[in-house]
Amino acid sequence: MSINLDVIIDTPDYSVDMKSGLETLQGASDTTRCIAETILTNKVVKRKGNKSKVRTTLRSTFKGSYGQIFSLELYDSDLTKRLNKITRGVFFELFSYFIKEALYLESEKLSLRAEKVLDELGEEAEELIEILRLTSLENLHSASNKFSHKVVVNHRKSKFNKIMLGSFDKETGESLKAKEENEKYDLVVAITRLNINTGNGRLLVEGEDDTVAFGFSSQYKQVKIEAKKFFSKNLDYNNGLESDGYKYLKVVVSPVKLNSGKIVKYLIKGFYNE
Template sequence: MDSFFAQHRQTKRDTTSVIGVQGAMAINFDVVIETPEYEVDMKAGLDTLQGVSDATRIIGETLLTQKVPQRISYKSDVRTTLKKTFPGSYGHIFSLDLMSEELKKQYRKIGSATFSELMSYFTKEALHIDVDVDSLSEKAQKTLEILGDNTEKLIEQLRESPLRNIHEVPKKFGYKVLLRRRNSISNRELLVKFDKETSLVLEAKKSGEKVTLLVSIRRLNTNTGNGRLQVKGGEETVAFGFSTMYRDVRLATKKKFSENLDYNNGIDIEHWKYLEIIAAPVKLLDEKIVKYIVLGFHDE
């Protein structure tokens, strides 16, 4: 394991980014395991902390280099360091450390608030949690545009061991895990919450069936093609994506989805127009559908 499990270091102040050991810029976070006993099973706890470390490093390195890291190495210029614990539920402060001047420069360019926005966005997208891309700041949306196809690659990589490790405690013991940004000693911003429900999403599998649906497009990320749709007669939105990279989806198909979103936005549901699509459901073990993979239109 990398320096995440290094010896604890005491810090004189707790700020969003400070110059740490060897001139590194330290961006401070904390992870809280909400156990009433203030203690946790050691194996599951270490797995969860490792998952938090890996997810933070992968997202951070992707945002700062525009490349999704294939391997995590202790020699990387983006590292995590475990710091002090604090009273209350079982929790630890840790930092994302930027070692090179180029990475520090890129972080300042993105900005602290945007960095936090995108940390939360990518983690939630990987867990199929409803995220309104339009509610992201203009700076965050521009950063997503620059990342292009790397956004989908990053999300898929997070669904592998990082998020599975994070959920070791929620899955086995039912305790919630909170990832927070420490903007100051008194200001801690919740980025994402992991629990037993989000752990189930990682077990979802694409079914072999094909279904024909009448749907209204409620959200659409024009960088990745991911979004949310509402089946006619349904009350909740469901995540959707395409069976190919969004750049390879036909322009006519993209226009149908974006035009449907634009038309239905802001009008009463009885006046909505619907698209008739063919899709493959992605289901949990209890058959609940968490996502649809769009295969085409019924009239094609």
């Protein structure tokens, strides 16, 4: 089975620096293969060889900045059946979700079918996100980091019908350098999203407008059931409400920051069960 995608490097002409361009294409390939294999096999594959049953193939270039068509190739009937079962729509919904999670961006609310597939992945989903941050997405940002070119990866349904899977620029590239700060403080927050298998989600700090990613400082399976219920109960209450109706919690956090000082994630260290 073959699925067409493309990567566009936004340059003022139809050319791009060869080294950064090749690194960007390599990043697009590795990101695609890594996400696809994890979704279709329910397991993160850390080594990718030329005998892999999931590979990417370069197709043709096209005009409009620097555009390169490539394809995701499945060389296994079981993987093809798995894709057909979950549907391409759900596959690409999760594809975009994993890219945004890896870049600490808020993703669209997943459909019930996509949520089910994500739940089946369990802790593999968190491992995939961490692996994407290491090399694949760093390479994908090469043209952005070195020449400030915006990069876009699309699912190419046809020449005139595309679905954007990820958008990358210098700012999203900076998020890959985020580090946990050696500090702890209290924060009043409302839980707006939570993955019950990984413990990752989004929260809204009281008085602010935009949500921020959060997770736990230890593996979620080691988090006490009391804490899990504490946060899931708050999410249940807030679901479907406008922010002015949210119920808030008091928690202890350590921030994960960019070099600029911007906070992209909070790690939960404790909470006040009042």
